[in-house]
Amino acid sequence: TDLSTRFLDCAFANPLMNASGVWCYDQTELDALNLSAAGAYVTKSCTLEPRAGNPEPRYKATPLGSINSMGLPNLGYRFYLDYVAKHDYARKPLFMSVAGLSLEDNLAMVREIKAANVPAIMELNLSCPNVPGKPQIAYDFDAMDAMLAAVCREYDKPFGVKMPPYFDIAHFDAAAEILNRYPQVAFVTCINSIGNALAIDTETETVLIKPKDGFGGIGGDYVLPTALANVNAFFRRCPDKKVIGCGGVKTGEQVFQHLLAGASLVQVGTALQEEGPAIFARLADELAALMAKKGYKTLGDFQGKLKTL
Numbered sequence: 027t028d029l030s031t032r033f034l035d036c037a038f039a040n041p042l043m044n045a046s047g048v049w050c051y052d053q054t055e056l057d058a059l060n061l062s063a064a065g066a067y068v069t070k071s072c073t074l075e076p077r078a079g080n081p082e083p084r085y086k087a088t089p090l091g092s093i094n095s096m097g098l099p100n101l102g103y104r105f106y107l108d109y110v111a112k113h114d115y116a117r118k119p120l121f122m123s124v125a126g127l128s129l130e131d132n133l134a135m136v137r138e139i140k141a142a143n144v145p146a147i148m149e150l151n152l153s154c155p156n157v158p159g160k161p162q163i164a165y166d167f168d169a170m171d172a173m174l175a176a177v178c179r180e181y182d183k184p185f186g187v188k189m190p191p192y193f194d195i196a197h198f199d200a201a202a203e204i205l206n207r208y209p210q211v212a213f214v215t216c217i218n219s220i221g222n223a224l225a226i227d228t229e230t231e232t233v234l235i236k237p238k239d240g241f242g243g244i245g246g247d248y249v250l251p252t253a254l255a256n257v258n259a260f261f262r263r264c265p266d267k268k269v270i271g272c273g274g275v276k277t278g279e280q281v282f283q284h285l286l287a288g289a290s291l292v293q294v295g296t297a298l299q300e301e302g303p304a305i306f307a308r309l310a311d312e313l314a315a316l317m318a319k320k321g322y323k324t325l326g327d328f329q330g331k332l333k334t335l
């Protein structure tokens with residue numbers, strides 16, 4: 027069984043990578059992903075200046091996944107730009123996630139990334155749900171359109187966008203219509219966490235995380251059906267773009283489902299946070315075993331071929 031694939035003119039040994047934000051904050055975590063069986067990896071979403079993020083506890087595992095309100099803690103774009111400049115791209119592809127707190131901040135970072143002319147693939151995060159007072163861009167269609175128009179004027183390479191989950195067909199239509207205006211947006215990563223959920227500890231009668239009265243983005247088993255729907259919705263609506271699947275992956279079976287729904291690559295968040303980078307070897311083995319059982323030799327044998335009734 028061959029798990030290799032090509033994406034944006036890069037060769038991937040397998041379609042597996044981390045979700046931005048998970049196991050990708052600093053040199054140690056990033057090096058562990060580079061040494062892992064992941065086919066690629068992505069840096070923590072960065073801002074113009076370093077950020078401490080929200081008060082702790084700000085991440086908690088729950089029975090069926092996780093809840094987080096990290097608040098965009100990161101070492102600042104200069105650290106990640108330096109990291110991606112030093113990476114050996116012959117080993118595996120590397121993505122750089124960008125989440126400026128304003129259009130001006132995004133443009134400032136994008137100008138520097140362009141000037142650095144690094145092989146890293148940019149993933150523009152339009153869906154951070156946890157910066158108090160900053161409603162996420164992708165739920166404001168005019169703001170998203172303006173952001174993409176401005177970034178496409180500044181940046182000179184294909185890039186992708188990290189999208190939040192949508193829950194209404196009219197929203198899939200409207201979001202895809204905007205994305206399709208920008209051919210430079212070469213891929214769509216669906217989904218970010220489902221924002222502003224609330225997890226409660228029954229015994230202490232208290233919320234699990236400190237920021238925002240306990241409200242935070244959820245991941246894990248809770249989000250798989252929503253993630254698959256968003257992957258397939260954008261796969262159907264954006265035929266000239268690739269889709270990266272993210273959400274609810276913890277076994278090879280969910281990787282298979284994301285690929286079947288139209289994903290070209292698959293990101294792992296909560297399960298990576300809980301199991302560590304060894305998860306990628308397990309997921310690769312489980313995916314290969316499932317493919318072998320079904321008689322598939324390559325990802326292309328089933329990728330995007332979900333059947334309807």
Ligand SMILES: O=C(O)c1[nH]c(=O)[nH]c(=O)c1Cl
Nearest residue numbers: 095096097098154156219243
């Ligand atoms: O709180 C965060 O740092 C965070 N948390 C998320 O669940 N998604 C994001 O995109 C970000 Cl930027």
